[in-house]
Amino acid sequence: xxxxxxxKVSEIILDTPPVNxxxxxxxxxxxxxxxxxxxxxxxxxxxxxxxxxxxxxxADIAExxxxxxGEPWHPLVLDRIEACxxxxxxxxxxxxxxxxxxxxxxCHYRIxxxxxxxALPEVTLGILPGAGGTQRLPRLMGAREALAMMTGxxxxxxxxxxxxxxxxxxxxxxxxxxxxxxxxxAGRPPIRRTGALPVPADLAEAVAEARAxxxxxxxxxxxxxxxxxxxxxxxxxxAGCAVETALFSELRTTEAARALQHAFFGERKVSxxxxxxxxxxxRPVAKVGIVGGGLMxxxxxxxxxxxxxxxxxxxxxxxxxxxxxxxxxxAVERDAAKGRITQTVAESRIAALSMAAGLEALGxxxxxxxxxxxxxxxxxxxxxxxxxxxxxxxxxxxxxxxxDLDAIAAFxxxxxxxxxxxxxxxxxxxxxxxxxxxxxxxxxxLATAMAFAKRVGKVGVVSGVCDGFIGNRMFEEYxxxxxFLLEEGAxxxxxxxxxxxxxxxxxxxxxxxxxxxxIGWAIRKRRAVEQPDRPYSGIPxxxxxxxxxxxxxxxGIYQYPDGRTAVADxxxxxxxxxxxxxxxxxxxxxxxxxxxDRCLLALINEGxxxxxxxxxYRPVDVDMIYLNGYGFARxxxxxxxxxxxxxxxxxxxxxxxxxxxxxxxxxxxxPLLVELAAQGKRFADPNV
Ligand code: CAA
Numbered sequence: 001x002x003x004x005x006x007x008k009v010s011e012i013i014l015d016t017p018p019v020n021x022x023x024x025x026x027x028x029x030x031x032x033x034x035x036x037x038x039x040x041x042x043x044x045x046x047x048x049x050x051x052x053x054x055x056x057x058x059a060d061i062a063e064x065x066x067x068x069x070g071e072p073w074h075p076l077v078l079d080r081i082e083a084c085x086x087x088x089x090x091x092x093x094x095x096x097x098x099x100x101x102x103x104x105x106x107c108h109y110r111i112x113x114x115x116x117x118x119a120l121p122e123v124t125l126g127i128l129p130g131a132g133g134t135q136r137l138p139r140l141m142g143a144r145e146a147l148a149m150m151t152g153x154x155x156x157x158x159x160x161x162x163x164x165x166x167x168x169x170x171x172x173x174x175x176x177x178x179x180x181x182x183x184x185x186a187g188r189p190p191i192r193r194t195g196a197l198p199v200p201a202d203l204a205e206a207v208a209e210a211r212a213x214x215x216x217x218x219x220x221x222x223x224x225x226x227x228x229x230x231x232x233x234x235x236x237x238x239a240g241c242a243v244e245t246a247l248f249s250e251l252r253t254t255e256a257a258r259a260l261q262h263a264f265f266g267e268r269k270v271s272x273x274x275x276x277x278x279x280x281x282x283r284p285v286a287k288v289g290i291v292g293g294g295l296m297x298x299x300x301x302x303x304x305x306x307x308x309x310x311x312x313x314x315x316x317x318x319x320x321x322x323x324x325x326x327x328x329x330x331a332v333e334r335d336a337a338k339g340r341i342t343q344t345v346a347e348s349r350i351a352a353l354s355m356a357a358g359l360e361a362l363g364x365x366x367x368x369x370x371x372x373x374x375x376x377x378x379x380x381x382x383x384x385x386x387x388x389x390x391x392x393x394x395x396x397x398x399x400x401x402x403x404d405l406d407a408i409a410a411f412x413x414x415x416x417x418x419x420x421x422x423x424x425x426x427x428x429x430x431x432x433x434x435x436x437x438x439x440x441x442x443x444x445x446l447a448t449a450m451a452f453a454k455r456v457g458k459v460g461v462v463s464g465v466c467d468g469f470i471g472n473r474m475f476e477e478y479x480x481x482x483x484f485l486l487e488e489g490a491x492x493x494x495x496x497x498x499x500x501x502x503x504x505x506x507x508x509x510x511x512x513x514x515x516x517x518x519i520g521w522a523i524r525k526r527r528a529v530e531q532p533d534r535p536y537s538g539i540p541x542x543x544x545x546x547x548x549x550x551x552x553x554x555x556g557i558y559q560y561p562d563g564r565t566a567v568a569d570x571x572x573x574x575x576x577x578x579x580x581x582x583x584x585x586x587x588x589x590x591x592x593x594x595x596x597d598r599c600l601l602a603l604i605n606e607g608x609x610x611x612x613x614x615x616x617y618r619p620v621d622v623d624m625i626y627l628n629g630y631g632f633a634r635x636x637x638x639x640x641x642x643x644x645x646x647x648x649x650x651x652x653x654x655x656x657x658x659x660x661x662x663x664x665x666x667x668x669x670x671p672l673l674v675e676l677a678a679q680g681k682r683f684a685d686p687n688v
Contacts, residue, residue, distance in 0.1 A: 008044035009183040010037040011176075014100075015051035022099045023060035024070025030103075031077045038084050045183035046084065048107055049091040049176045050100075055116070058098025061125060061261055064252055074099055074131040075241060078106035082193050089189065091179035092116045092167065097155075101166075102131040105140065109189040110167040111182070112158045113175040118166055121153040123222045125264060126257030126635065130248030132195065134229035135240045139197040141165050143206035147230055151210060151223040195237040207231045219503055219635035220256035255645060259637030262684075263627055266620040266638070270461045271450055273443075274617050280443045282451035283393065286310060289362035290369050291382055293324030293355070296399060297371035299427030302331045305349045306428065307456040312365060314356045325355050331428065359385050362394075367452065369421055371399040376407060383411035383418075395445050397421040398436075401472060402523075405438045405465045416442035419449045422469060423458075424629045432629030433458035434469050459628045464615040471625045473610065474639070477602040477666070479520070482508040483537035484663055485595055487580050489587040492557045493568045498592035499599055505631025508599065510566050512540070513556035518549045534666070539579050543572065585662075601655055603639040605670050611640075611688070612672030619683035640683040648677040 012033045014020040022030075037043045050056050063069045081088055081103070090107040096118050104110050120129045120137065128134060129150060138146040141164040148154065161167045168189070171178045182188055200206075210227045218224070225247045232243035251257055288304055290297045293315030304311050305328065313328075315321035329350050336346035354361075359382070362368055368386055372378050379398060386396055396418045398408050409415035420436025433453045437446055446462065453460025463469040468476060482495050496507020512520050521544040524536050543557055550556035551564070558566035580587050607622040616622050623638020632638055643651050652673055659667035676688065 008042060009047055009180055010040065010043040010045075011047045011049065011180065012037065013049060013051050014056050014103075017052065019054055019057035019095065020050045020052070020100070021057055021060040022074065022103065023063060024072075027070075027072050027074055027077050031072050031080060034077075034081050034084055034088070038086060043086060045086055045188050046088045047091055047176065047179045047183050048081075048088055048103070049179065050093065052094075053115070054094035055090070055092045055096040056100025056103060057095050058100045058102075058121075059131070061264060064125070064127065064261060065258065074102070075245065078103060078132050079195075079241075082106040082108075082195055084108075085191075087183065087188055087191050089179045089183050091176045093175050098122055098129065098133075099131050102129055102133040102136070105136040105166075105194050106132060108191045108193065109169075109182075111169045111171055111175055111179050112161060112167045113171055113173070114158050116158040116161065116167070116170075116175075117155050118157075118161050119153060119155040120150045121155075123151055123220075123226060124153045124260060126220050126222050126254060126260040127251045128222055128226045128229055128244070128248055130244060132241055132244070134226060134244050135233055135237060136194040137166070138200045138203065138206075138230055138233060139194055143200040143203045143230060143233075144209070146200075147206055147210045147227065150226050150230075199233050199235060203230070203233055217501070219633055220260070221254065222251055222256070225251055255637075256635040259635050259641055262620070262623070262637045262641050263634050266624045267459050267628075269618070270459065270621050270624045271454065273446060273450065273462060276443055276447060280447050282448040283366065283395065283444060285366045285395075285448060285452050285455070287312070287365045288367045288369065289314060289365040289390075290371060291359065291362075291386075292371040292373075293320050294371065296423065296425060296427060297369075298324040298327050299425060299429075300369055300371060300399070300423055301328050301353065302428035303423075303456050303458075305332060305353055306335075308349075308352075309456070310352045312354050312356055312361050314359055314361060316357055318357070321355050321357065325353065328353055359389050362386065363389055364391065365394060367395045367397060367448075369397045369399055371423075374400060374402050376403055379403065379408050380411050383408060387412040393417075395419060395448055397449065399423055400436075402468070405436050406440070409438045409440055415440035417445055419445050420463075420465075420469075421449060421452075422463075424471075430629060431457070431459050432471070432625060433460045434463050434471060434625065434629070435460045436463050436465060436469060438465055459624055461621050461625050461628075462617060463621075463625075464613075466610075466613070466615050470607075470610055470616050470622060471629050473615075474603050474606040474622070474626075475630065476523075477606040478599050479508055479512065480536060480666060481598045481602045483539050484666075485590060485598060486539050486576050487537045487583065487585055488590060488662065489580070490590045490595060491568070491573055491576065494590070494592075495595055495599075496566075498595040501592065502596045502600075503633030503636040505633070509557045511631075513550040513558055513560075513566065516550045516552060517544050517556050520544075537579075538583075539576055542575055542579060548572075597654065598658070600639065600642060601651065601658065602666075604643045604651060605655055605667070605673065607639050608643070608670035608673040608676075608683075611683075612670055619688055643673075644682040644684050648673060648682060649680075652677040 016026050037046050088107040089109045090104040092112040120133050122129050158170045162170050229244045229247050232240045287310045289312045291314045293313045301311050301313050332346050332349045335341045336343050370382050405420045409418035419441050422434035424430035424432050435449045450460045492509040496510050499507040548555040551560050554560050559569040610616050619640035623640050626632035626638045655667050655669045
């Protein structure tokens, strides 16, 4: 951090790998360095840059959870930079985010190279830019653009930053050298303090527009507070900053902020595989075969093409093969038409896709993903054939969501090469990838699967083998409660509305209509044989007996007059009421709070069982599955995060109360929950 002097230029380097996060230590150094340079009569100008390939990813997010965020307070450091009596030039390469961008905004001049990327993504963490960002950025780029950038967490590139006035210059080549040269020259930029710039002319109008766009109900108040903070801009910069600081402190401790920060770290934590030896290396994956060109196989192909991989889709039926190719090509072309990618990139992606009628085409791929019909005999055929055809080092993955991965692995001579890659539909959109670790899956195969997940932009979470893996196994208990609520007095629209208001993207009954009621019916029939002591409500079966298989046929628990919008159906309400009567249940008024409690507690209890059994490595893995695959609001953090919010002793108490009630057999508390509650612990404790 002691900066090399180059002539009369002092260079201050942000150097806390990997992303130069501005933790208390770095802020202390920064303050000391700027004061020293300002006081040194030999120094005429200062260059501030990041070490390595980034400027700074902003504040150290881990500090937000601490009671004391450490001294010195970031805004204070930035005010000192801005007040410096010598020109301070920020030389920006790579990411310049959050407090990193706020630091650059406090400098007097900003030069970037083409790799620079700028954002104030605090809103995604449930907070606001608390180091002067809401006061300085609008002064530079106008309130409308700044509000859009801050409330959306939008990232802009060097060209856009130049056009919008965020940076003063974009250079080719070594930006630090360019900044040093400029600082040393007679034509060095004058001191221009962003905080002293006039109030943006569009302030009042932009604030009113942004307020009008706010959703009526939102789980995070961060967007609203960002607007409030911008609205506080006046010629008195310090007064605006005081409002910003107060709003930042208010947001920092909200449930949404804690949940969103849990999600940020959780998505990174799940990629760490406990017990995996350090020397285990992922195998390179460039060419992937997909067996089955149905909806799922095609979705997977699109996701892989978008990640720049080379893909061969094997589909035996000519018409399905052609349809798969067309769908994939159209998806890529749509991205080009919308300007998300260039025409050249689109062409190279389409060229990276080939289609084949037989498995023989997969002789030279690095990974095969099987996505054929969910039937063990069909899987056997595919895997025994693949065993003959592919290279010995090719990894064989199954996309099964319901079958025993170990049974599938037994179809090949070396089961260590088999892993589960459970994509969620539509596979090119959903971020979750459950990576299923079979009993024999090799450590490097697992590591490859996780690296592959990251490569294709997914959040990979490891699950052990069990029926339904992590996500669907929990979902089954959640649905069980949703159905019981119907027979006790709730109606579908009431259950869904309560869960959606609370934070699920879609209520449980609408999800079932979307997934297809026939799929749930098949599972329930299987369960009736496997688990006769764990009966379901008969209501969804009655719905299926009417041929109402969900949205795809225009009718399920709801009706879909326009093919998409779920509309309550009096016929189903009558069916439910009649069913309650038939089984002798006196219907009662069920409040939203009870609906949410029962559905959420079912997820928590099964999640705890899954962690206790070692199917999930950690509670956070369960949470990341729910956030990325099941529409659980990020601002709610996931079921296990919620359990900690409620307190495990209270969770257990509620579960025990339910166990004493109707269908109490479904509420046997998970052993891990009992154990942790007794020890006064939380799921977030590191040793859980
Ligand atoms: N604070 C603490 N740790 C951070 C961090 C931050 N701001 N940004 C990244 N990290 C950590 C990650 O947790 C990860 O750690 P592990 O290796 O231990 O898991 C490591 O740095 C590398 O990060 P990624 O795995 O995400 O690497 P990537 O190359 O895929 O992405 C990135 C890099 C684009 C910077 C991405 O990490 C990112 O978006 N970071 C967060 C940026 C952000 O939100 N900044 C705003 C902070 S809030 C703020 O600044 C408030 C304020 O006003 C003062």
